[in-house]
Amino acid sequence: MNRPRWHLAAPALLAVMAACGEAPSTPDPVASLSVSPAQPVVVRGDTLRVAAVAYDASGNALGGRAVTWSSSAPDIVSVGATGLLTGVGRGAATITASSEGLSQAVPVTVVAAPPAVTGFAISPxxxxxxTADATVEFSATARVDAGMQMMSVHLESVRNGDINQQFHSCFTPVAPATGTSRAGTWKCSIVMPRGSISGAWKVKNVSVADSAGKGTGYSDAQLAAAGMPASIQVQNHNEDLTAPVVTSISVKPASVNLAAGAQVVELTFTATDAGAGLWRGYVGLRPPVSGTSFTCGGAPVEGEGVQAGTFTCSVTVPANTAAGTWKLSIDVLDRPHNLRIYDGDQLKAAGLTSEVVITP
Structure with missing residues (x-):
């Protein structure tokens, strides 16, 4: 039986195809590049990776295409072979991705690093x-890329069981005690008054803020973890744990009529303190419904440390202020910072002026 002729021809045809091989395909050319993120922001001293994707004319992503990188200002931002950006100096620059004759540039902004405390000291x-006040100095060495605006320290007694939680704060001037505004040491002092609670006082917070509006805060736990001091010890055989007492309140005028426009209200109160003496007092006017309050205050007229003093201040009530009965509130502190707060109901219960009527 004769086999079909095509059975004989097929092996020969396959052999010819194998010998000749198929023509190699031409890869699609790169038609466009995309870089992400499109507007990278890098913190000075930090790194950020960017990526470039190549596309063909139909918008399909092309894999395995070589990409090279360059920076218009390496002193502001440098870029590595894999697209790793490094913030070198604050400012703006452009990075460019290139592949097969095409390129794509994107703007890069290098911003200031947030301020950081590198050292902290307390003396003593x-x-x-x-028997007398004592001054404690706090020193913070900080790295502040955008220039220092403020350093502050907040100190609190750890005896939370006391009726009045005592606290103190201090703030530094902008200029450092030593060094520069970007790398220096800032100092501020707290006067621990006679009568302060004895025992440990914790540095509840050390904050540094730069001129760009960035701030960093450190709690006592963070300071301790960094090997920095986080507390002081106070000795006192004559503790003052009693907050001041308000004895009288005067409001002039007692009724505020806004028909003729804005009115100035004078607020005066007297207080006594049996211990280390008065320090600050503040008066508030609270609206009948939610809205803006008015507050004023300061040191006693007779000066800090008096055991019976007068606090006086004034607020301007605008013509468009909501009419109704506004309640008074008072915060009064003594020198060790024992605080007593009176709301309107407490003032009324004590037989003191507790409200102001405002009419349109």
Whole structure:
């Protein structure tokens, strides 16, 4: 039986195809590049990776295409072979991705690094305020890329069980005690008054803020974890744990009529303190419904440390202020910072002026 002729021809045809091979395909050319993120922002001293994707004329992503990188200002931002950006100096620059004759540029902004405390010291670490005040100095060494605006320290007694939680704060001037505004040491002092609570006082917060509006805060736990001091010891055989007492309140005028426009209201109160003496007092006017309050205050007229003093201040009530009965509130502190707060109901219960009527 004769086999079909095509059975004989097929092996020969396959052999010819194998010998000749198929013509290699031409890869699609790169028609466009895309870089992401499109507007990268890098913190000075930090790194950020960007990526470039090549596309063909139909918008299909092309894999395995070589990409090279360049920076218009390496002193502001540098870029590595894999697209890793490094913030070198604050400012703006452009990075460019190139592949097969095409390129795509994107703007890069290098911003200031947030301020960082690199050292913190307290002197002295132990004070005795049994008979007189004692001054404690706080020093913070900081790296502030955008220039220092403020350093602050907040100190609190750890005896939370006391009726009045005592606290103190201090703030530095903009200029450093040593160094420069970008790398220096800033100092501020707190006067621990006679009568302060004895025992440990924690540095509840050290904050540094730069001129660009960035701030960093450190709690006592963070300071301790960094090997920095986070507390002081106070000795005192004559503690003052009693907050001041308000004895009278005067409001002039007692009724505020806004028919003729804005009115100035004078607020005066007297207080006594049996311990280390008065320090600050503040008066508030609270609206009948939610809205803006008015507050004023300061030191007693007779000066800090008096045991019976007068606090006086004034607020301007605008013509468009909501009419109704506004309640008074008072915060009064003594020198050790024992705080007593009176709301309107407490003032009324004490038989003191507690409200102001405002009419349109």
């Amino acid at each position: 670490a132990q004070v005795d305020v049994s």
